[in-house]
Amino acid sequence: xxxxxxxxxxxxxxxxxxxxxxxxxxxxxxxxxxxxxxxxxxxxxxxxxxxxxxxxxxxxxxxxxxxxxxxxxxxxxxxxxxxxxxxxxxxxx
Amino acid sequence: xxxxxxxxxxxxxxxxxxxxxxxxxxxxxxxxxxxxxxxxxxxxxxxxxxxxxxxxxxxxxxxxxxxxxxxxxxxxxxxxxxxxxxxxxxxxxxxxxxxxxxxxxxxxxxxxxxxxxxxxxxxxxxxxxxxxxxxxxxxxxxxxxxxxxxxxxxxxxxxxxxxxxxxxxxxxxxxxxxxxxxxxxxxxxxxxxxxxxxxxxxxxxxxxxxxxxxxxxxxxxxxxxxxxxxxxxxxxxxxxxxxxxxxxxxxxxxxxxxxxxxxxxxxxxxxxxxxxxxxxxxxxxxxxxxxxxxxxxxxxxxxxxxxxxxxxxxxxxxxxxxxxxxxxxxxxxxxxxxxxxxxxxxxxxxxxxxxxxxxxxxxxxxxxxxxxxxxxxxxxxxxxxxxxxxxxxxxxxxxxxxxxxxxxxxxxxxxxxxxxxxxxxxxxxxxxxxxxxxxxxxxxxxxxxxxxxxxxxxxxxxxxxxxxxxxxxxxxxxxxxxxxxxxxxxxxxxxxxxxxxxxxxxxxxxxxxxxxxxxxxxxxxxxxxxxxxxxxxxxxxxxxxxxxxxxxxxxxxxxxxxxxxxxxxxxxxxxxxxxxxxxxxxxxxxxxxxxxxxxxxxxxxxxxxxxxxxxxxxxxxxxxxxxxxxxxxxxxxxxxxxxxxxxxxxxxxxxxxxxxxxxxxx
Numbered sequence: 001x002x003x004x005x006x007x008x009x010x011x012x013x014x015x016x017x018x019x020x021x022x023x024x025x026x027x028x029x030x031x032x033x034x035x036x037x038x039x040x041x042x043x044x045x046x047x048x049x050x051x052x053x054x055x056x057x058x059x060x061x062x063x064x065x066x067x068x069x070x071x072x073x074x075x076x077x078x079x080x081x082x083x084x085x086x087x088x089x090x091x092x093x
Numbered sequence: 094x095x096x097x098x099x100x101x102x103x104x105x106x107x108x109x110x111x112x113x114x115x116x117x118x119x120x121x122x123x124x125x126x127x128x129x130x131x132x133x134x135x136x137x138x139x140x141x142x143x144x145x146x147x148x149x150x151x152x153x154x155x156x157x158x159x160x161x162x163x164x165x166x167x168x169x170x171x172x173x174x175x176x177x178x179x180x181x182x183x184x185x186x187x188x189x190x191x192x193x194x195x196x197x198x199x200x201x202x203x204x205x206x207x208x209x210x211x212x213x214x215x216x217x218x219x220x221x222x223x224x225x226x227x228x229x230x231x232x233x234x235x236x237x238x239x240x241x242x243x244x245x246x247x248x249x250x251x252x253x254x255x256x257x258x259x260x261x262x263x264x265x266x267x268x269x270x271x272x273x274x275x276x277x278x279x280x281x282x283x284x285x286x287x288x289x290x291x292x293x294x295x296x297x298x299x300x301x302x303x304x305x306x307x308x309x310x311x312x313x314x315x316x317x318x319x320x321x322x323x324x325x326x327x328x329x330x331x332x333x334x335x336x337x338x339x340x341x342x343x344x345x346x347x348x349x350x351x352x353x354x355x356x357x358x359x360x361x362x363x364x365x366x367x368x369x370x371x372x373x374x375x376x377x378x379x380x381x382x383x384x385x386x387x388x389x390x391x392x393x394x395x396x397x398x399x400x401x402x403x404x405x406x407x408x409x410x411x412x413x414x415x416x417x418x419x420x421x422x423x424x425x426x427x428x429x430x431x432x433x434x435x436x437x438x439x440x441x442x443x444x445x446x447x448x449x450x451x452x453x454x455x456x457x458x459x460x461x462x463x464x465x466x467x468x469x470x471x472x473x474x475x476x477x478x479x480x481x482x483x484x485x486x487x488x489x490x491x492x493x494x495x496x497x498x499x500x501x502x503x504x505x506x507x508x509x510x511x512x513x514x515x516x517x518x519x520x521x522x523x524x525x526x527x528x529x530x531x532x533x534x535x536x537x538x539x540x541x542x543x544x545x546x547x548x549x550x551x552x553x554x555x556x557x558x559x560x561x562x563x564x565x566x567x568x569x570x571x572x573x574x575x576x577x578x579x580x581x582x583x584x585x586x587x588x589x590x591x592x593x594x595x596x597x598x599x600x601x602x603x604x605x606x607x608x609x610x611x612x613x614x615x616x617x618x619x620x621x622x623x624x625x626x627x628x629x630x631x632x633x634x635x636x637x638x639x640x641x642x643x644x645x646x647x648x649x650x651x652x653x654x655x656x657x658x659x660x661x662x663x664x665x666x667x668x669x670x671x672x673x674x675x676x677x678x679x680x681x682x683x684x685x686x687x688x689x690x691x692x693x694x695x696x697x698x699x700x701x702x703x704x705x706x707x708x709x710x711x712x713x714x715x716x717x718x719x720x721x722x723x724x725x726x727x728x729x730x731x732x733x734x735x736x737x738x739x740x741x742x743x744x745x746x747x748x749x750x751x752x753x754x755x756x757x758x759x
Contacts, residue, residue, distance in 0.1 A: 049629070056383065067740075089369075
């Protein structure tokens with residue numbers, strides 16, 4: 001079953017990378033537990049970040065990325081307050 | 094000072110739940126139709142009348158545009174129209190601002206429940222409201238005129254026209270009071286009042302309404318435009334009833350909602366059960382606020398139902414960005430209609446039957462009176478739309494066919510620029526500049542987002558020509574143009590946004606008042622999907638004492654901020670100030686989010702983007718990993734090497750390190 005641009009499930013219910021078939025998650029209810037996670041300051045996201053967030057807010061803002069451990073394809077990119085958990089999750093039954 | 098709760102205000106808080114049609118509703122008798130008649134409609138009659146009802150909402154829009162004198166309405170289509178059945182369920186909304194069609198049912202139900210006994214609801218009456226706790230629009234500028242249609246003494250249905258009014262009082266021109274702490278800083282909401290009584294415009298009610306505005310003649314014209322739109326609708330509907338009979342027309346209305354419900358449920362059954370969660374951030378709840386305020390949503394799809402659970406959303410803030418329950422619905426319905434229901438009747442009455450909403454009153458997108466809501470529509474309602482858009486799109490992408498309707502988050506907010514003062518004809522004016530209607534649309538699973546394609550919630554949204562703005566208001570554009578790197582990088586790129594740069598011009602008093610309100614300057618708001626980057630942050634710049642007029646005198650037109658000279662100030666999310674004749678204002682609104690890893694985008698497509706000014710050479714290298722040769726074409730070998738390096742760097746590895754966790758590879 002296709003999950004999104006990068007992910008699908010295999011016959012055992014594991015979530016795998018569509019590009020390299022690396023296992024990303026053990027099950028559809030825990031779909032990204034083997035993904036790589038890395039965070040950097042938001043200004044590393046490129047020229048789309050026009051100004052230092054410190055001009056506007058007191059909280060640190062981070063670029064957080066989740067990647068396939070096999071081919072390093074980006075699975076999720078978000079720019080969020082540093083201390084916040086990631087609210088962008090999904091699970092299938 | 095903390096917001097002071099107001100005793101008794103809860104009676105204005107419409108729940109959004111269907112009406113208990115048993116009444117009583119004063120002496121109003123509801124026209125009802127049996128389910129047998131609805132079930133027995135022949136297909137041809139159904140389709141003829143259904144299309145006629147859709148056309149009625151279009152006709153209403155035409156009527157509003159023809160009679161209004163506001164550029165916001167005539168040139169930008171910031172209004173909505175709708176038809177509701179006798180119980181207020183929305184049968185059809187027009188293709189204009191769908192946020193404004195999201196709570197018309199609430200307004201009709203509240204009016205029927207609270208106004209039928211006193212002052213009564215009778216043939217030829219129309220009601221005006223701008224109380225978002227009741228329903229109708231999402232903030233006080235959205236004024237609804239609601240008209241019951243009677244047939245043979247029975248309340249047959251309702252029609253409504255709602256449009257953004259450019260000023261309805263409050264501390265600041267335009268009613269966007271960026272220093273506001275609660276609703277008492279803003280234009281005070283008007284619960285439904287009888288504005289037309291048995292066909293006659295009530296002078297006392299009109300005076301009460303217009304007295305609050307800085308531009309009463311313009312608002313008065315819009316009032317007549319909305320009344321006229323309802324009259325047009327009633328003429329058309331009466332003709333339909335005369336031709337087909339009231340029961341048949343009503344049966345079509347019911348079937349339209351039933352069909353929307355049935356078709357949406359059938360679609361949902363084909364999608365996997367699961368939960369998709371997201372978040373939307375807004376930096377700054379009012380002038381001087383340096384906090385970030387979040388809306389959290391977990392959308393669960395179970396069988397043929399969707400549940401939007403906003404548990405975890407921040408409490409309402411002392412500021413102007415909260416929205417009421419009407420705003421929360423306004424954040425959901427446009428996404429539902431465009432992504433999930435593109436091939437169905439846009440009958441919100443049926444769509445709402447397929448979903449549950451869990452939200453705590455007192456939170457930022459379900460606030461209680463007297464929280465400030467002056468910017469509700471384009472703050473917490475729009476942010477709700479962003480978060481909901483992500484969850485619905487992710488669900489749809491699991492399906493090979495339905496996924497083609499999915500779209501990443503579109504332009505993350507409305508970059509409010511409001512001008513007021515004395516225009517070139519010596520008259521007072523106040524208006525928002527609607528250029529940000531040309532936001533970038535989100536990427537799709539098989540294509541880039543549409544550059545400056547619009548706003549998700551206004552399918553028929555437009556921007557006024559720069560000449561129209563210059564003709565109507567004391568301003569002169571230096572440019573309005575699409576902006577490089579404003580679309581979210583991805584395998585499919587988000588549509589680019591744009592910028593406008595202008596000077597005050599030809600006002601007899603010289604200066605022009607400026608109100609700016611736009612979030613997304615610290616945290617991007619148009620997120621990408623499947624690993625893509627969000628669209629660029631909002632960016633507004635004020636240049637004081639620029640040398641523009643001297644350059645004009647020398648035959649030059651500045652084409653960049655650097656060429657303007659003067660003192661540059663990066664504008665915070667909320668600001669109120671004056672523009673003097675030597676100043677320049679630059680506003681850069683957002684594009685759409687991307688889809689997929691930008692390192693997977695074909696190098697030649699990136700090179701084309703660079704050539705067309707959609708992507709900079711810097712972003713092509715640093716984000717897309719594309720090395721451009723001298724002639725502007727992508728260098729395949731160098732690109733492959735660079736992409737390998739970038740992909741390692743993104744996970745925190747040095748380029749020379751070996752791939753990790755190779756054991757996980759199959």
